[in-house]
Amino acid sequence: MEIFNSESKKIISDPLSINNPISLQVLGICSALAVTIRLDQAIIMTIAVIFVLCSSNVILSALRNFIPSRVRIVVMLSIIASLVTIVDQVLQAYLYDMSKQLSVFVGLIITNCIIMGRAEAFALKHGPSKAFLDGLGNGLGYGMIIIIVSFFRELFGAGTITLPDGGAGYVLFSIPEAWYAAGYENIGLLVLSPGAFFILGLVIWTQRELFGIEEGE
Amino acid sequence: MHSNNYTLAFVFIITVLLGTILSFTKENLRDLQEYNLKADMKKNILRSLDFEESENEPWSNEVVEKIFNDNIQAFCVDTSGSVVDCIIEEVDTEKNLEVLPVYLKVVDNKTEGIAIPVAGKGLWSTVFGYIALESDTDTVLGIQFYKHGETPGLGGEVDKAWFTNNFIGKKIRDNSGDVIGVEVLKGKVDNSKASAIHQVDGISGATVTSKGVTVFLKDDLGRYENYLNKVRADGNI
Numbered sequence: 001m002e003i004f005n006s007e008s009k010k011i012i013s014d015p016l017s018i019n020n021p022i023s024l025q026v027l028g029i030c031s032a033l034a035v036t037i038r039l040d041q042a043i044i045m046t047i048a049v050i051f052v053l054c055s056s057n058v059i060l061s062a063l064r065n066f067i068p069s070r071v072r073i074v075v076m077l078s079i080i081a082s083l084v085t086i087v088d089q090v091l092q093a094y095l096y097d098m099s100k101q102l103s104v105f106v107g108l109i110i111t112n113c114i115i116m117g118r119a120e121a122f123a124l125k126h127g128p129s130k131a132f133l134d135g136l137g138n139g140l141g142y143g144m145i146i147i148i149v150s151f152f153r154e155l156f157g158a159g160t161i162t163l164p165d166g167g168a169g170y171v172l173f174s175i176p177e178a179w180y181a182a183g184y185e186n187i188g189l190l191v192l193s194p195g196a197f198f199i200l201g202l203v204i205w206t207q208r209e210l211f212g213i214e215e216g217e
Numbered sequence: 218m219h220s221n222n223y224t225l226a227f228v229f230i231i232t233v234l235l236g237t238i239l240s241f242t243k244e245n246l247r248d249l250q251e252y253n254l255k256a257d258m259k260k261n262i263l264r265s266l267d268f269e270e271s272e273n274e275p276w277s278n279e280v281v282e283k284i285f286n287d288n289i290q291a292f293c294v295d296t297s298g299s300v301v302d303c304i305i306e307e308v309d310t311e312k313n314l315e316v317l318p319v320y321l322k323v324v325d326n327k328t329e330g331i332a333i334p335v336a337g338k339g340l341w342s343t344v345f346g347y348i349a350l351e352s353d354t355d356t357v358l359g360i361q362f363y364k365h366g367e368t369p370g371l372g373g374e375v376d377k378a379w380f381t382n383n384f385i386g387k388k389i390r391d392n393s394g395d396v397i398g399v400e401v402l403k404g405k406v407d408n409s410k411a412s413a414i415h416q417v418d419g420i421s422g423a424t425v426t427s428k429g430v431t432v433f434l435k436d437d438l439g440r441y442e443n444y445l446n447k448v449r450a451d452g453n454i
Contacts, residue, residue, distance in 0.1 A: 068219040068227055069218075069219075082235040082238060086238075090242075
């Protein structure tokens with residue numbers, strides 16, 4: 001099967017633009033609020049979600065003709081939960097500091113509506129390679145939004161930009177002390193969950209303006 | 218529609234398969250995870266004892282292990298202050314209130330600090346940490362909170378440097394020498410008062426967490442009182 005024909009491209013690019021899981025389908029909001037305090041957390045979370053989403057989509061799509069439809073939700077959940085548990089265990093073993101910061105939110109990927117949603121809406125109806133692309137597209141769409149939100153929350157809330165490394169994070173940039181001395185202050189509100197709502201609202205607005213999407217369409 | 222037998226068999230196979238994969242993963246990663254946990258505990262003990270992480274040599278697990286082995290003596294005491302046998306990494310300080318772990322910072326055969334684990338209820342969660350005293354068993358050398366589930370930005374500020382740095386230099390004994398701990402106030406410390414030496418600034422918006430810290434510092438330090446008195450009377454440890 002041709003992987004990069006126009007239909008496949010659409011499967012990947014739609015979630016990034018006109019059908020984004022967070023900003024247009026409004027799925028996965030709770031983790032988007034929780035893990036966007038720092039950029040490095042958002043990046044690791046994105047990788048974890050992409051892994052879980054692609055794997056669960058491919059596995060479920062490969063099994064789609066064998067899964068009895070009466071128990072499909074249970075089967076979907078146990079496969080997704082197992083994948084998330086593996087991610088959690090691997091983080092605890094190899095990225096301990098990061099797993100401490102992300103704490104319960106890695107486990108909560110299980111309840112991220114994007115994953116169940118894509119499994120039910122797409123993977124059970126399409127072949128594995130398309131399901132993989134759909135997982136990748138939606139994972140990237142999710143990641144794109146939480147990375148944008150966390151960039152602004154960390155920059156204006158904590159005054160730093162942190163990238164992930166093996167340990168507690170590599171501080172790429174921090175607002176110079178001289179600015180603080182001159183009266184600059186971090187916006188404490190952005191560190192709290194409501195701060196994420198404000199940024200997310202602005203992102204959704206910008207995106208709808210850019211792609212000309214109107215309510216009720 | 219699949220038959221009942223098919224459905225049962227399918228679910229059975231999936232469950233066994235996933236169970237096997239998960240236990241296999243856990244078995245393979247267990248050693249690394251436990252090593253990380255211990256290294257993290259040691260890292261926090263070192264931080265409370267005023268070891269500083271240098272910019273050019275960040276604390277990897279190996280560095281932590283080395284500094285810890287070179288400078289820290291770990292043992293347990295009971296509530297009367299005598300040394301007792303224990304496997305210090307397995308002492309559950311939350312449940313076992315009789316066996317008390319002690320970590321001494323010994324540099325060039327001189328004791329420079331005593332770190333003891335503290336833990337207690339905040340608002341949502343148990344807050345875990347280490348408080349370190351200077352060898353006079355009165356002055357706070359440092360404090361670290363390493364595990365909690367308090368609200369980020371409010372009670373979650375307990376683990377931030379601006380809060381923990383305020384403890385440094387405070388006294389845990391009153392004028393008669395009794396262990397009273399350090400009180401986290403609501404609001405700012407009034408430095409003109411004599412009691413200021415036992416108090417630190419509170420966290421705004423986190424009254425319950427602040428009160429919790431005050432209570433468990435007093436309780437946990439109180440359990441070590443006999444040991445601390447012994448250390449003070451002997452002049453050595």
